[in-house]
Amino acid sequence: MSYLHVLNGDAVLPAFHQSKLPGEFVVCREVLCEGKVKNTQDPDVFFQSRAKHLEFHYGIDKQSYYTQVVQELEKLKPSGSLQEIILWFDSDLFCQFNLLFIIHLIRQRFKVLPLISMVDIPRHPTAENYLQLFDTRTTLTDTDLEIADDIWDALCLETPQALELFAHLNNGQFKHMSTAITAHLARFPNTENGLSSIQEFFLKRLQMGEYRWQDLYKLFWDSMPDYGFGDFQLDIMTNRMIKVGVLEQDDQKLKITSLGLEILANEENYLDYAPMEHRWLGGVRLKTSPWRWNKKLGRLVAMQK
The missing domain is CATH 1.10.10.10 (Winged helix-like DNA-binding domain superfamily/Winged helix DNA-binding domain)
Structure with missing residues (x-):
């Protein structure tokens, strides 16, 4: 069986290599919980917007972004031999938002989806962790994939109400998503x-x-x-x-x-x-957003301007 493993960041690569699991791998080097994410269904437009934003506001060279991030994610495309994509992601906000994007990208690029499974890895996985968890991976259903895509779309919106709603819903197999969304808000x-x-x-x-x-x-x-x-x-x-x-x-x-x-x-x-002029949380531009976090209520409220 032909596997494609999606890993979140280069730090986990040594342990993954030591595990000697079969298949190829892709490393997601994005930081999608940081900065602007454009509301678009076109990956090329998304990456163009992202590269421009990260270069201007975070000092990340545009060419480096394309070489290290975008080109690596180009591996996440249909292949005649590919039978299963396995997503290895931690439970925290950083990993969970990257996970949402990877699922969104897969749904954009694959006309016919292969089997997609997910593994809930510990914070600092070992080679033994990879071997043990490989056999207990969770297969994602079409409903699960739709939920992930809907949450991603909500993150990219100009207002955060839809995203906040998902913090209180049953998000299928994504058991850490509510906590991650609340941390984000x-x-x-x-x-x-x-x-x-x-x-x-x-x-x-x-x-x-x-x-x-x-x-x-x-x-x-x-x-x-x-x-x-x-x-x-x-x-x-x-x-x-x-x-x-x-x-x-x-x-x-x-x-x-x-x-x-x-x-x-x-x-x-x-x-x-x-200055909030160029500060973004997902698709929300803080400069023009009335939304504020109410610590006592544990939710966002709109402030009068």
Whole structure:
């Protein structure tokens, strides 16, 4: 039987190679929980938009994006011998949104779908994990694939109401999706001081004392595992907070500023100092969006302008 394995990121490649599982593999190197995702059914248009956005706002060279990300995903196309696609993804937000896109891409490119199965892998899989989980993989039904595609479409919309609805629905075999969506929605500016869930976590920890960057990141990874963000994403956020003036760096350590303390006390609002012009969460442009995260209600609410 001919297998095509889809892996989320290069970090898992050594363990996968050691497992010696049969078949070819594709590595998804995207970070689709970060930045703008265009609402389109055309993969070429999507990648063009994505490349432009990542180059301008994240410093990722367009040519590098096409070489490392798009060309790799070109392997995810029909082949006469292909009989099954196996999706290996973790439970966190980072992996779950990439998983949605991969299913969306498969449905766009394949007129006749092969068997598609999914494996719920641990955070740091070993070769033994791959061997054991291979035989317990879950076959995705047509209904499952439609659910995933519907959630992806909701993520790409200009307003987040449809996506939030999926946080409260039965999402079939995607048992981690509700948690991932809720974690994503909590990144919207909150109603009290305009901070996202992660920004508020950082400021609260630094309120108790200085931290080295990596020590603060480790606290985040241990305390908020539902995100699965790497150094790249956290560095972007931290540097933005430094530019805004709520954090400052002193001898390789991060500490909170007086403005950061005032924002934590709800005496100031982060959005009054942070430019939102080119900030996106999925298809939602934060500059023009009235939606804010209400921590007490655990849901989004529309604020009056």
